Amino acid sequence: MIIKHAQLRDREGLWDIVIDKENIVDITKDYPLKDQDKVIDARENLVTSPFIEPHTHLDYALTAGNPSWNMTGTLSEGLNIQRKRGDLSKQEIKTRARKAIKWYIANGVQVIRTHTNISDSQLIGLHAMLELQEEFAHMLELQIVAFPQQGIYTDSKMVAQLEAALKEGADVVGGAPHFEFTREYSVQSVKKIFELSQKYNCMIDIHCDETDDDHSRALEVVIAEAYHMGIGHLVSASHTTAFGSYNNAYAYKILENAVKSNINFIANPLVNINLQGRYDSYPVRRGLTRVKELLETGINVCFGHDDLLDSIYPLGTANMLQVLFMGIHVCHLTGYDQMNKSLDLITTNSAKTVQVEQEYGIEVGKPANFIILQAKNDYDALRRQSPILYSIRQGNIIAENNPLQAKLWLGNEEDEVEFLY
Ligand code: FE2
Numbered sequence: 526m527i528i529k530h531a532q533l534r535d536r537e538g539l540w541d542i543v544i545d546k547e548n549i550v551d552i553t554k555d556y557p558l559k560d561q562d563k564v565i566d567a568r569e570n571l572v573t574s575p576f577i578e579p580h581t582h583l584d585y586a587l588t589a590g591n592p593s594w595n596m597t598g599t600l601s602e603g604l605n606i607q608r609k610r611g612d613l614s615k616q617e618i619k620t621r622a623r624k625a626i627k628w629y630i631a632n633g634v635q636v637i638r639t640h641t642n643i644s645d646s647q648l649i650g651l652h653a654m655l656e657l658q659e660e661f662a663h664m665l666e667l668q669i670v671a672f673p674q675q676g677i678y679t680d681s682k683m684v685a686q687l688e689a690a691l692k693e694g695a696d697v698v699g700g701a702p703h704f705e706f707t708r709e710y711s712v713q714s715v716k717k718i719f720e721l722s723q724k725y726n727c728m729i730d731i732h733c734d735e736t737d738d739d740h741s742r743a744l745e746v747v748i749a750e751a752y753h754m755g756i757g758h759l760v761s762a763s764h765t766t767a768f769g770s771y772n773n774a775y776a777y778k779i780l781e782n783a784v785k786s787n788i789n790f791i792a793n794p795l796v797n798i799n800l801q802g803r804y805d806s807y808p809v810r811r812g813l814t815r816v817k818e819l820l821e822t823g824i825n826v827c828f829g830h831d832d833l834l835d836s837i838y839p840l841g842t843a844n845m846l847q848v849l850f851m852g853i854h855v856c857h858l859t860g861y862d863q864m865n866k867s868l869d870l871i872t873t874n875s876a877k878t879v880q881v882e883q884e885y886g887i888e889v890g891k892p893a894n895f896i897i898l899q900a901k902n903d904y905d906a907l908r909r910q911s912p913i914l915y916s917i918r919q920g921n922i923i924a925e926n927n928p929l930q931a932k933l934w935l936g937n938e939e940d941e942v943e944f945l946y
């Protein structure tokens with residue numbers, strides 16, 4: 526397969542990408558076509574590495590309205606609705622999650638990390654995800670986080686269940702230390718998560734300080750453990766919304782130590798701009814972590830969608846460009862240079878976070894995994910929320926969308942406009 530006339534993020538001009546079986550074998554200009562070549566003309570559009578979803582909850586995806594709609598939009602009502610619903614069957618979880626995965630694929634996502642609640646003793650959600658991981662293995666990498674949604678020491682069975690989930694094949698150990706009863710339990714839970722990551726040789730991704738409480742300080746413990754164990758690159762702190770409320774003196778200490786520890790941060794702009802600030806009188810906080818300052822300090826940050834059409838977040842189409850659009854606004858990243866490299870936040874930074882960097886990138890010798898966007902560059906894709914024209918994985922087309930095209934009737938003339946805006 527040959528991709529003709531491609532714009533690339535890191536090179537000037539138009540390029541042809543030559544693919545042999547599963548891999549990229551050449552990136553060149555004016556590649557001479559042979560009769561038998563299968564050709565996709567990118568038509569001067571942007572070809573980039575696929576989008577990555579580093580933080581979602583597929584076991585709840587598409588459950589909005591079941592058994593009732595969230596009438597306040599708050600997290601507490603969302604969690605109450607989950608409790609009222611009780612455990613879904615494996616088949617129900619798979620049916621909804623399968624649909625959500627297909628939405629992600631159609632939107633150019635090829636890696637998903639999903640936090641799976643392991644609070645039920647049967648580990649139903651985990652089993653559903655393990656089956657979907659196998660079912661979609663040829664189309665995307667699905668990483669499963671064993672997620673004790675209400676913390677580890679709030680329930681005497683939770684450590685055993687977490688361990689069982691890791692034994693059964695979860696790829697990442699998760700946690701929610703801000704839900705523990707006390708500061709001491711919170712610290713203990715972070716230490717247990719790191720201990721389990723060593724025992725089961727897995728990555729760590731913790732729902733960390735997802736609250737507006739500026740006294741919620743699990744993040745400093747995550748940073749310290751990662752630093753002392755030297756495994757920061759394998760560790761992700763998700764949400765860290767309390768970091769947005771810390772006093773500056775403390776926040777800058779955290780920034781310095783985060784650099785030393787080399788951990789990754791995942792912010793979830795759609796969900797946290799919705800959930801945070803709910804206890805505030807005016808002014809109402811935005812409630813996101815300090816994305817701009819983290820990036821300026823050289824710390825790796827990426828964006829996740831988080832909940833998708835469920836009792837906690839009632840919107841979403843599994844489109845990472847929507848996530849990016851919200852994040853750019855909420856985090857004050859609308860500087861021209863910031864917008865011109867904004868796709869980093871849903872591509873390369875995410876690849877580093879979920880540890881798929883080795884196979885990721887449009888380079889000779891790497892797998893032919895990429896997307897073609899109906900856009901010329903990052904800024905264009907961000908501004909116009911461009912659709913994906915093709916998603917290609919290991920040399921095969923796995924998704925294809927028609928270009929968005931507008932027709933105007935101006936008097937008697939029919940005028941086709943490909944890019945209306
Ligand atoms: Fe989450």
